[in-house]
Amino acid sequence: MTQHRPTETATQLRSVLDGAWRDLREEFRERAVPDQLLGEPGGSLEEQRERVTRQLTELAAEGYGRVGFPHAYGGERDYGASCVLFEMQGYGDLSLLVKLGVQFGLFGGAVARLGTERHHAEHLEQIMTGKLLGAFAMTEVGHGSNVARLETTATYDHETGDLVVHTPTESAVKTYIGNAARDGRMAVVFAQLITDEGSHGVHAVLVPVRDEAGNALPGVTIGDNGVKAGLPGVDNGTFAFDQVRVPKANLLNAFGDIDDEGQYVSPIDSENRRFFTMLGTLVRGRVCVGGGAGSAAKKALAIALRYGDQRRQFEAPGTEQETVVLDYLAHQRKLLPRLAKSYALSLAQNLVTERLEELHGAGTAGTRSQEDEEAQRELETRVAGLKAVQTWHALDTIQACREACGGAGYMAENELGQLRADVDVFTTFEGDNTVLLQLVAKGLLTEYKEMWGDLDQVAMVSMVSKQVAEGLVERTTGRARLQRLLDVAKGRDDDSALDDRGWQLSMFEQRADHSLEGVGRRLRKATPETAFEMFNNAQDHVLFAARTHVDRVVMEAFAEAVDEMDEGPAKELMDQVCSLYALASIEEDRAWFLEHGRLNTTRSRAVTAQVNTLCQQLRPHVSTLVDALGIPDGLITAPIAQA
Amino acid sequence: MTQHRPTETATQLRSVLDGAWRDLREEFRERAVPDQLLGEPGGSLEEQRERVTRQLTELAAEGYGRVGFPHAYGGERDYGASCVLFEMQGYGDLSLLVKLGVQFGLFGGAVARLGTERHHAEHLEQIMTGKLLGAFAMTEVGHGSNVARLETTATYDHETGDLVVHTPTESAVKTYIGNAARDGRMAVVFAQLITDEGSHGVHAVLVPVRDEAGNALPGVTIGDNGVKAGLPGVDNGTFAFDQVRVPKANLLNAFGDIDDEGQYVSPIDSENRRFFTMLGTLVRGRVCVGGGAGSAAKKALAIALRYGDQRRQFEAPGTEQETVVLDYLAHQRKLLPRLAKSYALSLAQNLVTERLEELHGAGTAGTRSQEDEEAQRELETRVAGLKAVQTWHALDTIQACREACGGAGYMAENELGQLRADVDVFTTFEGDNTVLLQLVAKGLLTEYKEMWGDLDQVAMVSMVSKQVAEGLVERTTGRARLQRLLDVAKGRDDDSALDDRGWQLSMFEQRADHSLEGVGRRLRKATPETAFEMFNNAQDHVLFAARTHVDRVVMEAFAEAVDEMDEGPAKELMDQVCSLYALASIEEDRAWFLEHGRLNTTRSRAVTAQVNTLCQQLRPHVSTLVDALGIPDGLITAPIAQA
Incomplete structure (x- = not known):
């Protein structure tokens, strides 16, 4: 597929967003055939199903079904690559994506991971080639x-x-x-x-x-x-x-x-x-669903931002020509913080994919040591949370993009309607998001080895752990790097510039830690008789703690990625996008920060003003930021998104 | 249609929600034929269109097309009734609803309101009977x-x-x-x-x-x-x-x-x-769109609440049976504040419908006095704002309902998917919601008579009016009644009980007035050269002021309705629903209240706790509250919503 040439800055940003499997992504961009990946809206159920099955068979014939399976049986590449491939296929039709996920990920993955040699020898080749559906x-x-x-x-x-x-x-x-x-x-x-x-x-x-x-x-x-x-x-x-x-x-x-x-x-x-x-071996499904939803969100943003960059409506006084709608602050506000969040989630997604490969890649199957198990639980927690946040983000973003495109956004040819309808159930399958966030909270609050004894709804209550305060749970890899940024910020909250990365990180850290500690304190008082009621009464608090933990993991991934970049215009731009993500998140929860004395009222209002400023500063770079997403050109067919 | 018998309390609540046209609503409930109003998901475009056209013709044959047209040409009932009928038809298929709206409301309404005798005599009979589409x-x-x-x-x-x-x-x-x-x-x-x-x-x-x-x-x-x-x-x-x-x-x-x-x-x-x-005579379209969206939200809530009242998942410790999902706080939190908001919006919708009838009913067409014009502009402002808030509420609510029903909510037979997809564009047609909220702000900030001179994007800037501070804009009818409630609350903000209606009203008033004054202060500094930029930089502030104005109008409508009720269990229940609406709205904007010293941090957290408490208190009354919505039984076909 011919890709239009991005600027040098866009290329550098894309490389960062592409992460460890960037070669696979580039290969996909070159090889992707729109007809093999896109749908046609409006056909009957039977037509749509027939088309998707045909596409699946074609992709299997080209070897896409082999990615991530054991090489001994004809598999190719590694386990993490299968997630990255899924992400890239998420720029195509989502019915096809889910069908691919069912066949190669869920069905094939279960045979590969829950089965043994006899199943592998008998079925994997047939599964990978799409002959056994x-x-x-x-x-x-x-x-x-x-x-x-x-x-x-x-x-x-x-x-x-x-x-x-x-x-x-x-x-x-x-x-x-x-x-x-x-x-x-x-x-x-x-x-x-x-x-x-x-x-x-x-x-x-x-x-x-x-x-x-x-x-x-x-x-x-x-x-x-x-x-x-x-x-x-x-x-x-x-x-x-x-x-x-x-x-x-x-x-x-x-x-x-x-x-x-x-x-x-x-x-x-x-x-x-x-x-x-057993369920843990299937964690890849959640990694994939989160990644696929992330791609859908990015595609919607690309469509809405390209349209918003051309569409004019209402003239400013003293001018004859109408104003480009993306020049309106309200329009920027709708789209740019969501774009920043898509950047952030991409980087967090890359990290869990890498971690999945480390823990589940070749030679890692089978039973594990205690240490492996803790790492596995930690990964499951992170994946569950990221899946919830990614899929809600996708839903919310695609809807905002639809509205930002007005009536045109409602027309099937402009792709947003189908994207929105398809991605909806991503918030439910592979784990209902609300249930997943509760899993995250449990993962954070419970000592893993004790969890095996009893996993019902409130087992965690009696086991709230000192781990919380001690911060035993490692969240991301480059801890030392983050610590350096954090250390610089400590103790001068109200004086830090709002774009100080250390201050931003510290806000995410405080929000996550303090809310989790609060949940811990509340639940520790429970007795077996009051456990359910206490847990239930704290459920909103539990969900908040879980979500803010995910936000922190995501922010840390973003901060690390920016910090690692070479100095230059690309890094400067990425730094602003990171600040927009951070400040928009702080703004969203500024009530919490105010209630807990983490922001004073002046500074809280300054956060809102700074989000506006960042939107306006990023406005001229929208085309670069969209190009950096690296969505294959031919997979965006919306007429409103064409140059 | 047989309607299952609601409790006495539900009947009383329904009567309040039904408002001035309750007889028409009751008649509709009795006469409604599901086959004439419902769709069948999944058919081809041509099948769906054919079905809708057939249904429209059938409904016209039964005289539904005559409602709201001039009696001299065969019209029936009054203008407001046409909006109420539209609301009730909103419990059926929304494609049909929009088709009815296009034929009788937009096309027929334009001929009736923009045309004169010659057009009426020639076309209205044909239009009302569906013979001229x-x-x-x-x-x-x-x-x-x-x-x-x-x-x-x-x-x-x-x-x-x-x-x-x-x-x-x-x-x-x-x-x-x-x-x-x-x-x-x-x-x-x-x-x-x-x-x-x-x-x-x-x-x-x-x-x-x-x-x-x-x-x-x-x-x-x-x-x-x-x-x-x-x-x-x-x-x-x-x-x-x-x-x-x-x-x-x-x-x-x-x-x-x-x-x-x-x-x-x-x-x-x-x-x-x-x-x-000319556009003003078409204001009914926005009244209808808001009302239709409101019905869609109520239908979705009825489905999700009935399902949530039966569906069990996860057992509490020490029990063998799993817990009914609506007993979980998180589930209540998803659905009950939205139900309360649906109540609130229904009551506000009733008031604008009455006001529409007063200003646009029989004998009111044609040019008007200055006084009429001000009343007309005030109505347009209120309608624009309510349309935006109703349609966003519907979208958000149907989505929450879909997710609350899990995979079942995604199945077409359970109706939520089509509702969601259909109502989406209600946020765009008959005025894009963001543009409408700007209209609201303009309506509030501009002296009406000056508005005629220049209505471009920033005309308002140079005309910010003293009206703001003086509160010249009348928002609802029973002002004296509200004033009495407000007076009691003044001056003891931090001591009032959270369920004190006067305090709640005062919070809505402060939020609306202060944010509007703030916008006024910012914009007053503009010069012709800086006007566009200043307006654009304040756009988020402008939109907030507009939305909070609508919230206030809605809250006042709710407070009045409760106050007018006879003492008894129905009033007590309605009072709690009103408090839930009020406190959930305050909670959502608690950052604003904290930033502006209208809540201290202790009280802000108490608001959240009280929302939880109200959810739990209303939980046992869910079935009564759903019955009170008065959705015709036969129009809810979702298998998951059946007893």
Whole structure:
């Protein structure tokens, strides 16, 4: 694809935003074929599904499905690369993106990570090439967030050596499952594993669901979720199983198996710990969803900013020509702080992707040491929080962009409507955002090793840890670098310039630490009898603490990235974008800072004024800042965004 | 339609929310036929359009199209009733609602209000019965908000007695016009009226666009806007005119005409004043859009609250059964303050509808006294502001409801997706919300009579009025009643209970007045040279002042309504809902109150705690509060919202 040539500054910024996998991104930009990645709005459900399946097959034929799978079975590149590729594909149609995610990430990923050699040898090549399309059947009608309570059963019959997969109630029906309604031939079914000894908690079993001709297999009832608010090209559907028998070998047995005597065996004793270890291997899904949402937000910003840079409406007095709408402060206010936040989130996304590769890359699968487990929990916490913040940001940003483009923004050809409709459910799937933020809070408040014992809603209450005050949780890598910036700022809050990076970091740190400590203090008073009520009464506080923790992680990622850049115009520009992100975030929560004596009223108002100033200062650089996002030219088709 | 029987309390609350046209609402509830009002998601554009047109014709056949038209030509009921009917129809499919609005409100309304007897006699019966479908062709490619700059021309040819309607440029093409792409046979075309003397500004001309067979007439090029982000059943399209001739009699001549000598004549001398008087007669469109959006928000809340009252997820410790999700504070926080705001906006909507009837009802058309004009401008200001706040509230609320329903909320059968997609553009059409809030600020800051002279972007700057401080602008009717509540509260801010109505009102008053005064002070320093820049730099401040003015009007409407109720459980409940609205609004802006010394930090945090408490106190009454909305049972089809 021909890319229009960005300025030197834009190129430098892009390289920073591209991060560790910048070569992969560049390769994608060159190779991306719009027809293989874009949708056509308005077709029927069946047309959209057919198109998406065709595109998936084409991309698989070009080898895109191999990224991140074990090289021993034909995989290519590394695990982190699969997330980066997903991000880049997020500039295309999101139905296709989700379909790719279901096939290669969820279905393929579960076989790769929860299965063992026998599953890999038999299925991975077929999965990577798109010849075996599969589903990831976790969610049930009655249970979305509370996966531990799934009702589907997989009962071992030692007589025959079969696992009997069954849907005992209406609420146990698998639903919203991608690849179910039309294409999937096999499903990874999450079910309570039962042997003669009793139940062993949720495990995953490979269950064939359709024959070669596409008909449901005996005992499998397949439904179609039909029309949704978005993602028309994804064939979400339902599965119900009536005593469906599969060989014991279909149990994905990396973390639990049934031996030849019919005994359950697992390297992990605690059922809870086993469950969370299994789920933990699937953390990539959340990394990808956050990254994909981030791409959607960036694409919307590119469209709205390019349009806002051309569209004129209302003349200033004494002039005949109308004013370019992006010259209005209100328009800048709508778009530029969101652009700054997209920059910030990109950089944070890069860091979690790198960390994912470190912990889950080649040779890291299988059980782990205590130390690894803590690192894994820390990653899960960060990923959960970033997923929530990225997806809400995307939703909010695409909507703001739609409104900023007026009636034109509502026309399908200008892409924002579909983007908005599609990305909506990103806030729900792979973990409901509100539930995820609670996970973040729990991760911060709970000593990991104790978490294994009891993971219900308020286990954390009785275990609020001294870790909080001691700050044992490492948030980002370049700690020393940040500490240097922070040290300079300490103790002179009200005198620091608002663009002092150390002061900004210190504000994010204070907001996160103080709110978390506050939650800790409140919850520590709980007794077993009052625990639920106390936790519930503090829920808004808990969610605030979690979100501000994520904000801090994001800000630290941004500050580090700026600090690492070579001096010059690109760094100066990036520094302003970072300040805009920081100050807009502080402004949003300035009530909290005022309430807690972290800002006085004069300074609080100065923050608002400085956000305005930064918007106006960045205004002339909008085209550079959009180019730096590196969205492949051919993937933005909106007529209003063309030069 | 059978309506399930609400409790006595719910019935009383409903009566208050129903307001002056409660009989019409009750009649609608009894008569409404779901098949005539609901859509079916997922059909093709053509299917949706066909269905909507059929429904419109059916409703017209039942007489719904006659509401609000002059009785002399077969109209029924009053002008305000047409808005209330629109609100009630807003519980059905929103494509149908918009189509009804285009036909009876915009097209029919323009003929009725901008036309005179000759147009009424010839067209109204055909319009009311849906036999003549028409379009309201105002927006052009190049001009949406800035209507005064429309480029289409209507040039009088005295030789032939024709008006020649013409589209001189690409940017003059009419676009996003409902009823254009498929159904409209005639259009009210807004164009610069030109006679031999020169241009007289924007006027409306009736232009036939299709023949009986549905083919475009000579010189008329009709385009199709195609797929949009929502409203699939509305046939938005484009018109371009190539020297299209219509008789001079087609000029809608209530405010300007061409006499037999070819001279332009008008009862209003100033072109600006004439333009705004013409637009002013169309204020009903904004009343309707606000009301329709309000209904969409209420329907979404009913769905999400009913589901939240049944859905369980995660067990509390020591219990086997999972917790009902609406028992979680976070869930209450998502939905209940928005429900309270829906109550508040309903009551404010009722007041503007009554005021519209007073000013625009039977016998009020035509030119007016100075006093009438001031009342008219005041109404326009209030309507503009309420439309912006209602439509943003709807968008935000439907989204929160969607997320609160998780994956189920994303399924088309549960209605939220289509509601969300459809209501999106309500923030843009009938006036972009941001532009409308600026209008509000202008209305508040400018002496009306001076406004006629110059209405460009910053005319207000040089005219900031002493009115601000003197509070000349009357906001609601029962001023004495409110004053009594306010007087009690004065001077003891920090001691008042948070549920003291007078204190709450005073907080809304202070926020609105102080921010408006602040804007006034900033803008008064402007000179002609610096005016644009100063206005632009203050734009966020201007928008805040406008929004808080609307908030105040809304709060006053709510406070009055509660105060008027008879003592008893219904009033007690309504009182709590009012407090929740008030405190959630104060909480949202607590940074402002802190910055301006209107709250101290202790009290600010107490507001947050009290919002939580009110959510928990209202929780047991959710079903009553939903019933009180009075949404016809049969119009909520979402499976998740059924008992």
